[in-house]
Amino acid sequence: xxxxxxxxxxxxxxxxxxxxxxxxxxxxxxxxxxxxxxxxxxxxxxxxxxxxxxxxxxxxxxxxxxxxxxxxxxxxxxxxxxxxxxxxxxxxxxxxxxxxxxxxxxxxxxxxxxxxxxxxxxxxxxxxxxxxxxxxxxxxxxxxxxxxxxxxxxxxxxxxxxxxxxxxxxxxxxxxxxxxxxxxxxxxxxxxxxxxxxxxxxxxxxxxxxxxxxxxxxxxxxxxxxxxxxxxxxxxxxxxxxxxxxxxxxxxxxxxxxxxxxxxxxxxxxxxxxxxxxxxxxxxxxxxxxxxxxxxxxxxxxxxxxxxxxxxxxxxxxxxxxxxxxxxxxxxxxxxxxxxxxxxxxxxxxxxxxxxxxxxxxxxxxxxxxxxxxxxxxxxxxxxxxxxxxxxxxxxxxxxx
Numbered sequence: 001x002x003x004x005x006x007x008x009x010x011x012x013x014x015x016x017x018x019x020x021x022x023x024x025x026x027x028x029x030x031x032x033x034x035x036x037x038x039x040x041x042x043x044x045x046x047x048x049x050x051x052x053x054x055x056x057x058x059x060x061x062x063x064x065x066x067x068x069x070x071x072x073x074x075x076x077x078x079x080x081x082x083x084x085x086x087x088x089x090x091x092x093x094x095x096x097x098x099x100x101x102x103x104x105x106x107x108x109x110x111x112x113x114x115x116x117x118x119x120x121x122x123x124x125x126x127x128x129x130x131x132x133x134x135x136x137x138x139x140x141x142x143x144x145x146x147x148x149x150x151x152x153x154x155x156x157x158x159x160x161x162x163x164x165x166x167x168x169x170x171x172x173x174x175x176x177x178x179x180x181x182x183x184x185x186x187x188x189x190x191x192x193x194x195x196x197x198x199x200x201x202x203x204x205x206x207x208x209x210x211x212x213x214x215x216x217x218x219x220x221x222x223x224x225x226x227x228x229x230x231x232x233x234x235x236x237x238x239x240x241x242x243x244x245x246x247x248x249x250x251x252x253x254x255x256x257x258x259x260x261x262x263x264x265x266x267x268x269x270x271x272x273x274x275x276x277x278x279x280x281x282x283x284x285x286x287x288x289x290x291x292x293x294x295x296x297x298x299x300x301x302x303x304x305x306x307x308x309x310x311x312x313x314x315x316x317x318x319x320x321x322x323x324x325x326x327x328x329x330x331x332x333x334x335x336x337x338x339x340x341x342x343x344x345x346x347x348x349x350x351x352x353x354x355x356x357x358x359x360x361x362x363x364x365x366x367x368x369x370x371x372x373x374x375x376x377x378x379x380x381x382x383x384x385x386x387x388x389x390x391x392x393x394x395x396x397x398x399x400x401x
Contacts, residue, residue, distance in 0.1 A: 003074035012080050018057060019088040024050060032216070033369065034263040035096040036166050036376040039207065039215030044170055047094040051125035054081075054093065061099065061123045061258035064107065069120035078259065085261040096262040097166065098122035098129035101249045102175055102195075104256035109234065109245065114195065118173070123258065130171035130205075132162040132178075132196065132220060133243060139163075140386050142177065142243060143187050147222060149178035149194065151236075154229050156180075156194070158202070158222040164380065168205035168218035171198045177243050180236050191239035194231045201225065212356070212372045250381040252329035263377070266337070266370055268295070268302055271344050274367065278347050285347055294343060301336050308332070324395040331387035334377040341371040 027046055032038050038047060054060045055069070062078040064070025071077070085093075093099065103122045106114050121127035138144045147160025158178060165174070174196045181190035198205070202225030205218040234242050248254045272295065278285040285291055311317045312325040344367030345352040356365035378384045392398040 003076040008076060008080060011077055012084070015059070015081055015084045016088075018059075019084050019090065022053065022057070023088045023090045031091055032094070032214075033092075033266075033373050034377065035092055035094050035216075036380070037210075037212075037214050037216040037373055038094050038167060038170070044094070047091060048125045050091050051093050051095060055123050055125070060093070061103070064103070064119070064123070064258065068107075068115055069123040075255065082260040085259075086265040089264075090261065092263060093259050093261050094167075095122060095125050095128055097131050097175070098127070098173075099259055100257035100262065101131065101246050102129050102173075103258055104249045104254075105175075105233075105242070105246055107256065109242070114233070118195070127172040128167055128170050130165045130168040130174045130198070130218075130220075131246075132165055132174040132176040134162060134164050136161060136163050136219070140383055143191075143240070145177050145179055145191060147176075147178045149176075149180050149192060149227075151180070151229065152226075155226045156229055156231070158196070158225045158227060160222050162220045162222075163217075164208075165205060165218045165220045166216055166380075168198070168220045169207050171205070174198055174220070175246060177239050180239075184237070188240040189237050191243070192236050193233045193239035193242035194227065195233055196227050196231055200227060210372070212369055214373075217376075247381060250330075251387075252326065254326070266341060266344075268298055268340065271295075271298075271340055274344055274363070275347055277362070278349070280349075291347065298336070298340055298343070305332050305336060321395050324391075327395055328387075328391050330381055331384060331391060334374070335384060338371070338374045338378055341367060341374050345371050 024046075029042055031046070032043060038044055051060065058071050059081045061069065062071040062073040062081065063075040064072075066072040099122055103119055106119060118127070122129065132147070133142055133145070135145060135147060138146065147158065147162065149156040149158045158176070160178065162168075162174075162176075165171075168174070174194075176194040176196040177191055178194060179190050180192040184190040202223045203220065204223070205220045207215045208217040208219060209215060210217065249257060272286070275286050275291070276284070280288045280291070308325050308328075312329075318325060348362050348367070351360070351362055352368065354361035354365060355368050358365065361368070382390070393400055
């Protein structure tokens with residue numbers, strides 16, 4: 001499907017109508033704000049059905065090839081769908097690690113057998129993916145991963161542990177970074193990358209309770225777990241390159257993701273709407289000079305992010321630092337969201353200390369929950385501090401810290 005101004009306009013009208021008719025209403029239980037908080041079977045079943053409905057309508061992975069379950073369309077069509085999902089306050093698309101990291105990676109470097117085996121099930125939600133990079137002692141320092149995979153005939157025997165494995169207790173597969181050689185001169189050369197099954201003997205995922213009382217993260221243990229040697233993606237010892245490519249998708253440095261709607265959009269208009277309900281010193285809080293000043297700063301930052309995102313899509317405007325804007329994507333957007341949500345709790349005054357389980361909390365503790373949930377986005381894919389180092393070194397040319 002080629003994108004023309006007329007075809008895009010007509011498509012947008014069709015999508016808006018479909019969303020108005022099909023976006024599910026409040027299911028009567030708490031839905032996750034991001035894909036990082038899917039913590040109950042009830043949530044999982046609801047979101048899996050929603051993802052399958054979107055895919056069946058042709059609104060997921062639209063720019064992926066038709067032979068793997070996509071629509072073979074221009075990426076602009078998926079962009080229209082993603083904006084409509086936000087505009088209609090649709091539930092998140094939960095299988096993010098499959099849709100936005102694993103799928104694009106397989107389309108880029110996977111074998112034809114891998115693509116045929118995995119990609120359609122990623123789109124439909126029939127198979128869930130998790131990520132096995134971080135370890136209890138090696139979070140941002142992926143080069144020192146210690147989980148071991150030892151070749152034994154047609155299998156690898158895996159031992160070790162991973163942490164922060166989102167959806168690990170529900171996942172069918174994991175993109176796993178493991179050490180296959182301890183003798184290499186460079187630690188990175190001893191790493192390999194696997195499309196590892198999760199439902200095999202010796203693999204155990206234990207959910208981690210968050211400060212919000214919700215779940216989503218897991219610690220995953222491998223104890224003499226045997227996985228097929230065919231699960232190796234690329235060459236043995238080539239895992240570092242695969243991991244870095246995956247992180248480029250995760251951080252939004254390169255395109256190809258099936259959908260951007262992995263988190264509920266909470267923006268400046270939502271914050272200002274909430275502020276209508278609060279006063280300071282007997283006057284509407286929006287009349288407070290300091291509050292207005294902070295809102296202006298957030299508005300400027302939101303506009304800058306929007307312009308930067310548009311500029312990044314125009315190569316001629318990025319010749320000075322070709323990947324400068326893309327490399328700053330994660331840092332800019334997650335830190336902006338954190339400050340915005342923090343302000344949503346701050347303007348409540350003492351009431352901002354109340355949480356979801358308190359009857360006196362504002363909007364059921366929505367802003368407090370959103371603020372705490374946002375921390376996962378500032379850590380996953382490389383912490384804010386790691387992102388700042390990347391920008392300093394690769395964009396500004398500063399010495400390595």
